[in-house]
Amino acid sequence: MITNIGELKRSVSIIGVGCTPFGNVLETPEIKGMTERELFAWAALEAMEDAGVEAKDIDAFYIAHCMDETLSHQYGAYAMVADWIGMRNKPGFHHETACSSTNVGLRHAVVTVASGLHDIVLSGGIEITNSRPMEGKPAHMREAIPPAELWYRTNYGADQAYWYPGGLSVASICDFCCMAYARKYGLTLEQIGETLNAASINNRRNGVRNPLATIAKKEFTEEAKEHGFDDVKEYMKSKYNPRLGTIMRAFNAATPVDGASALIVCPTDMAKSFTDHPIDVIGFGSSVAIPYHEVEAQWEMEKEAFAQAYKMARINPYRDIDYMHVHDCMVNTHFTVTETGGYFRPGEAWRAIIEGRTAFDGDKPISTTGGRTSMGHAWCVSAGAEITEAVRQMREQCGPRQIKPIPEVSVIHNLGHGLHCNVVVLRTHS
């Protein structure tokens, strides 16, 4: 670890969470016709209701909005939403670290409270990835953005104007990690491909059990049968799941969705007055780098972020973590990052995935939202949705995908393109 990590001046807890259904505002009934304003207000007001506070009780807010100019034709998200969440004339800040933004937003909120500056802070994010306002028209008059254009603009997260002109695609990164992992542990490309597919199957199984994951209609086993495959593994290797590169296939990659998420924090010594189930934020770590120039499956930047978080949280990852969410816009992270983060021993995770141990009802659950492949990827918003999921798992509110025994220590890892890594450690207040 290269970063000096101190202690917070006071402990901070999450007292409220909110998250909209994830889908497409042009199509999905639950959110159809909504603009950024209604979506963010939905998540923020839900978090306030959950915490038992009103807007007037909140001292400040942070809002993440990653591709605001491209996808929303604005860059002043603080003012866009302030009135919608009842925060007029209060301190409000827009920030972004791409797809790790709302994990970083929790860090901003915690530091703000831990410093003593404010007591109650809301932090959330909004992103509509599938459409943009028509030029010069109101925000509800939207047009679909072609996927190729969306991904090209998203790739601006990498330093396009300098070294990028070599031709990087976002999808390349998954295959690099897969090859490095396969070479390290003597796996074939076919074994790695099967592992990716097993992780995607698990994500879908979780997604169909998550009402916010509107894109997850049915499990892959069922979908396979409809296409005449008795064996879901064969279906996942068929033309229905085409390759996007040398190894990764379509179902191993994120589906863009629209949505919003929000969290509310306050000092731990105040938290019990709001909720019976405060969740303490006991550690976080952060690092930035261009890992597309790294050659190992386990990136130095991620080792650094995990090390910071675990030192601050004073936990032993191999012993103390009950639930881990890893940023799975490409599901290789289920075996590469879970090992970097100490949820598995080196070389152990790929087999655990094949054996089903990472299911919500397995002994090492990962990404019970449905992940970025089956809940979908709402760019800067998903990290907050994943923290929300961890909080709800820790409060035993996850119904058919509830982890048993109820997790007490959760780790949420997120990556923002470019790249930014942010890790947070949560613990049930005792």
Add this chain to the structure above:
Amino acid sequence: MVKMELYVKKWYDFFEEGKVMGLKCNRCGSYEFPPVSVCNNCSGTDLSWVEMSGEGKLVAFTLNPYPDPPFADFAPYYYGSVVLKEGPAYSAMILDIDQAREVELFEKLPVDVKAEIQQRPGYKFVAFRVKK
């Protein structure tokens, strides 16, 4: 006093001269590729331009069938992770990978590659070619 150079322009101008250049730290001897204004190994700011050998090892690769629009005319192409002889790792377009022999190439990794400057409309960039 800080003396800031036109690093980005210089790097691309060197390609026009047929040179693949990096920066070498005069304090610790490590390389920055692509060039940046500070040594990320020792924090030193005294760095000198040096011509890179162009030699490297390919350690991972992937087919890129659907590149971003500016690279559509190259598609499909391979993109790979290269460790340069001088130390830095760099990801770049990889030339001369046979799609029918991907598995064979994977099993041979790491394999030798050599830098090769490529022309784009209005500028040149560096790719790597798999050595025979």
